[in-house]
Amino acid sequence: MSENGINLSDLKELFVKYYSESDHEIRIFTAPGRVNLIGEHIDYCGGSVFPAALxxxxxAAVRLNGTDWIRLGADDLEDVYTFSLRDPQAGKRLKWGNYQAGVINALLEEGYLIRGMDFLFTGNIPFGSGLSSSAAIELTTAVAAATLSENYEEKGLDLIRMAQLGQLAEHTFCGVNCGIMDQFASAMGKRDHAILLDCASLNYKYVPLALGDYTLVLANTCKKHALGASEYNKRREEVAEGLRRLNAALGENRANLCDFSEAEYAAAEARLGPDKVKDRVKHVIFENERVKRAVSALENGNLKAFGTILCEAHASIRDLYEVTGPELDTMFEIASHTDGCIGARMTGAGFGGCTVNIVRKESAEAFIRDVGRAYTQRTGIVPEFYLCTAGDGARELF
Structure with a gap:
């Protein structure tokens, strides 16, 4: 019995080895990683983004344990990490498991009567790849803990709210002031579709990911993305300052940078200062417009235009937002000039991780071979590649 390459029978057997036998039922929950096709670093600026769940x-295998303790394990860890539901804030101090603890704490504050339970996690999202392994952990935890709560029949399971609680956990327990995109995509994914999400309103629509003769190839630089709280939050501070300056320059009081148009940016550009803040603002506003053009191109079946816009987006995130780094830029340069590839860009928070590439299906094998060889020659790093399709969102498997 398997799901997305994960052997669920083996997972249940391993769970019993970790936690022993019990009369309580072992249940299986899952949540996907995501690839953001376009719309990078604008989810926290009120922009529109275009992710797909993978x-x-x-x-996770999950089982009630009849206590008021949460126990957290993983198939690649020897230790089990625990905290008491009487003191969920103690979960912040866990050596491993603070994402899960943050979600449990958020559910408690939301009014869920969480019961003691044991978790055993597994997965196949490469850590540090920029494919949102953290959001997948958060949503797996949220759906499991809410479903097994004492008052589940009363509270129910609102997946958008689960995404918001995952985001809150990351803010409060992990120190990263992230946007909503990763958690939303993990919660609300739909097989063979991407999601056009307005991050200000959370209005969304599913768009068929109709690539025809092309497929998604994710190229992992194997430089783990090292966008820690300091660099990520620095960009947040810069765009907040940019919003203040742009409002002042135009005599406005708008809530988000993405409420401004390219024309309004051009009118105010000279008054935005000589420092990097102006570049950050330009990326955000123009990226938001690129998302709209890219989705329109995809819906109209113009895949070459879609790919070209992805390449434009990489140049912007590299030159104006400066969150790529030499490995990502090398991968992009090689991939975008390789036969069969019509579009490429970095995906995720940056400073390592993956590029997403639109590659002709018949060329995919050669693309992986040639790009991998060239990347290793130039960086000394052996990359990884994943042929991907869009999958469903967070759910209980059985």
Whole structure:
């Protein structure tokens, strides 16, 4: 019995080895990683983004334990990490498991009567790849803990709210002031579709990911993305300052940078200062417009235009937002000039991780071989590649 390449029978057997036998039922929950096709670093600026959930996922075996303790394990860890539901804030101090603890704490504050339970996590989302393994962990935890709560029949399971609680956990327990995109995509993914999400309103629509003769190839630089809280939050501070300056320059009081148009940016550009803040603002506003053009191109079946816009987006995130780094830029340069590839860009938070590439299906094998060889020659790093499709969102498997 398997799901997305994960053997669920083996997972249940391993769970019993970790936690022993019990009369309580072992249940299986899962949530996917995501690839953001376009719309990078604008989810926290009120922009529109275009992610797709992946078939790469985080999966957990979960069982009530009859206590008021949460126990957290993983198939690649020897230790089990615990905290008491009487003191969920103690979960912040866990050596491993603070994402899960943050979600449990958020559910408690939301009014869920969480019961003691044991988790055993597994997954096939490469850590540090920029494919949102953290959001997948958060949503797996949220759906499991809410479903097994004492008052589940009363509270129910609102997946958008689960995404928001995952985001809150990351803010409060992990120190990263992230946007909503990763958690939303993991919660609300739909097989063979991407999601056009307005991050200000959370209005969304599913768009068929109709690539025809092309497929998604994710190229992992194997430089783990090292965008820690300091660099990520620095960009947040810069765009907040940019919003203040742009409002002042135009006599406005708008809530988000993405409420401004390219024309309004051009009118105010000279008054935005000589420092990097102006570049950050330009990326955000123009990226938001690129998302709209890219989705329109995809819906109209113009895949070459879609790919060209992805390449434009990489140049912007590299030159104006400066969150790529030499490995990502090398991968992009090689991939975008390789036969069969019509579009490429970095995906995720940056400073390592993956590029997403639109590659002709018949060329995919050669693309992986040639790009991998050239990247290793130039960086000394052996990359990884994943042929991907869009998958479903967070759910209980059985």
């Amino acid at each position: 078939t790469l996922s985080c999966t």
